Amino acid sequence: DAEITQSPRHKITETGRQVTLACHQTWNHNNMFWYRQDLGHGLRLIHYSYGVQDTNKGEVSDGYSVSRSNTEDLPLTLESAASSQTSVYFCASSEGRGETQYFGPGTRLLVL
Amino acid sequence: AQTVTQSQPEMSVQEAETVTLSCTYDTSESDYYLFWYKQPPSRQMILVIRQEAYKQQNATENRFSVNFQKAAKSFSLKISDSQLGDAAMYFCAYRSVGNDMRFGAGTRLTVKP
Numbered sequence: 001d002a003e004i005t006q007s008p009r010h011k012i013t014e015t016g017r018q019v020t021l022a023c024h025q026t027w028n029h030n031n032m033f034w035y036r037q038d039l040g041h042g043l044r045l046i047h048y049s050y051g052v053q054d055t056n057k058g059e060v061s062d063g064y065s066v067s068r069s070n071t072e073d074l075p076l077t078l079e080s081a082a083s084s085q086t087s088v089y090f091c092a093s094s095e096g097r098g099e100t101q102y103f104g105p106g107t108r109l110l111v112l
Numbered sequence: 113a114q115t116v117t118q119s120q121p122e123m124s125v126q127e128a129e130t131v132t133l134s135c136t137y138d139t140s141e142s143d144y145y146l147f148w149y150k151q152p153p154s155r156q157m158i159l160v161i162r163q164e165a166y167k168q169q170n171a172t173e174n175r176f177s178v179n180f181q182k183a184a185k186s187f188s189l190k191i192s193d194s195q196l197g198d199a200a201m202y203f204c205a206y207r208s209v210g211n212d213m214r215f216g217a218g219t220r221l222t223v224k225p
Contacts, residue, residue, distance in 0.1 A: 100162055
């Protein structure tokens, strides 16, 4: 069965370190997204991609970057982790731009 | 910018009863999609139901149905015959064609046995 996976599921890091969260989907979807979830805010979009070599900034992109070198993967990098980036991160993918998004299981990141 | 508002941070319902979760949104677009997602304690985001704005008929999925009022920009979720497994956070989401998805802050639903 097609799926979307995230790794690691839990991560503890220190402020100033570079951190990369992986997202891998086997749906063969062109569109991939990264969200963060914080209490009282629901999910907020960080970055998204509509295809290989395409990346776009979302609502809360500062301090994050993504790259899309193939259809299956969209890694999210925190260039210099900050305590404000402690959150739960979700990756999602969809077939079309208006289509349903399917979510990964999430990564809980703690920045000390 | 599009915004999604869920005015009920918490709701509770007795098992086997019916509950309605509210959602309103703000947009100037005419073509868009609306979604309800469920997030149980496992944190997995699960699609409950989806509505295309151009469709006048309200979407239904088994015990889940929506009341879509386009003019009022309202999109409520009705859960009938509530079950213990329905307990979760519920998120309303909006997406216009070619734009990113916006989520509400969520409603925590408790189901009492």
